[in-house]
Amino acid sequence: xxxxxxxxxxxxxxxxxxxxxxxxxxxxxxxxxxxxxxxxxxxxxxxxxxxxxxxxxxxxxxxxxxxxxxxxxxxxxxxxxxxxxxxxxxxxxxxxxxxxxxxxxxxxxxxxxxxxxxxxxxxxxxxxxxxxxxxxxxxxxxxxxxxxxxxxxxxxxxxxxxxxxxxxxxxxxxxxxxxxxxxxxxxxxxxxxxxxxxxxxxxxxxxxxxxxxxxxxxxxxxxxxxxxxxxxxxxxxxxxxxxxxxxxxxxxxxxxxxxxxxxxxxxxxxxxxxxxxxxxxxxxxxxxxxxxxxxxxxxxxxxxxxxxxxxxxxx
Numbered sequence: 545x546x547x548x549x550x551x552x553x554x555x556x557x558x559x560x561x562x563x564x565x566x567x568x569x570x571x572x573x574x575x576x577x578x579x580x581x582x583x584x585x586x587x588x589x590x591x592x593x594x595x596x597x598x599x600x601x602x603x604x605x606x607x608x609x610x611x612x613x614x615x616x617x618x619x620x621x622x623x624x625x626x627x628x629x630x631x632x633x634x635x636x637x638x639x640x641x642x643x644x645x646x647x648x649x650x651x652x653x654x655x656x657x658x659x660x661x662x663x664x665x666x667x668x669x670x671x672x673x674x675x676x677x678x679x680x681x682x683x684x685x686x687x688x689x690x691x692x693x694x695x696x697x698x699x700x701x702x703x704x705x706x707x708x709x710x711x712x713x714x715x716x717x718x719x720x721x722x723x724x725x726x727x728x729x730x731x732x733x734x735x736x737x738x739x740x741x742x743x744x745x746x747x748x749x750x751x752x753x754x755x756x757x758x759x760x761x762x763x764x765x766x767x768x769x770x771x772x773x774x775x776x777x778x779x780x781x782x783x784x785x786x787x788x789x790x791x792x793x794x795x796x797x798x799x800x801x802x803x804x805x806x807x808x809x810x811x812x813x814x815x816x817x818x819x820x821x822x823x824x825x826x827x828x829x830x831x832x833x834x835x836x837x838x839x840x841x842x843x844x845x846x847x848x849x850x851x852x853x854x855x856x857x858x859x
């Protein structure tokens with residue numbers, strides 16, 4: 545009898561323990577579910593939809609901007625690998641100035657129309673406030689003058705960059721035909737060893753500097769190609785303009801004498817069509833007791849002068 549009761553008590557205890565464990569596990573699961581569900585039922589902010597829309601819009605704009613920047617970076621890298629990267633920088637500056645000019649032009653037109661002050665002026669007039677109306681008119685005129693001045697300055701810069709862009713495009717076309725020849729020119733007079741460049745082309749003689757004062761020769765077209773403080777430029781002899789011997793020997797002698805006074809030496813750059821001209825020039829160089837060096841330039845090469853370039857060795 546006692547044994548049966550003991551077995552019954554044990555069975556009852558086991559059932560009770562199972563019930564407790566079941567309840568505990570159920571409570572744990574319930575709490576976990578409540579914790580998971582609770583954030584979803586929290587009261588949303590009134591501004592959440594607006595903020596979300598703004599966030600989405602910003603993300604889209606950022607994505608577009610990043611794509612545009614990536615495209616520009618690739619394009620810039622491509623251009624910089626081309627003949628002259630300065631063209632890309634000039635194009636960027638030109639685009640920026642054109643945008644500024646368009647904005648200023650719009651500002652001038654807007655101020656000239658007086659759209660923003662028209663209503664205020666009518667109100668002041670109706671109230672009989674003449675002094676304020678006159679002051680407003682003076683301010684408006686000053687704004688017009690200021691905006692027009694800025695617009696004119698921007699247009700002048702744009703015109704300059706358009707011309708420079710055309711020069712660069714011409715230079716690139718020439719450079720694509722062949723490598724540009726970079727040579728030195730005298731940056732400071734009176735320094736021993738500074739070269740006195742002379743180009744022989746089209747059967748004529750083109751000194752880079754001319755006359756008794758060694759001024760810039762009008763027979764050579766100069767196109768600046770340097771950036772910042774660079775003094776580099778492209779020299780293009782003008783066909784039919786240079787010295788033609790023996791008729792122009794007097795003027796050329798005066799130029800060579802000036803080079804002698806400045807202790808310069810003649811660096812001669814000879815194109816294939818002007819080999820015979822050098823024989824006549826060489827005699828004048830000897831007569832002037834000048835030192836000289838020569839370099840032969842292929843037709844497809846352009847002459848680019850810079851104080852940091854090379855020079856032919858003295859003969």
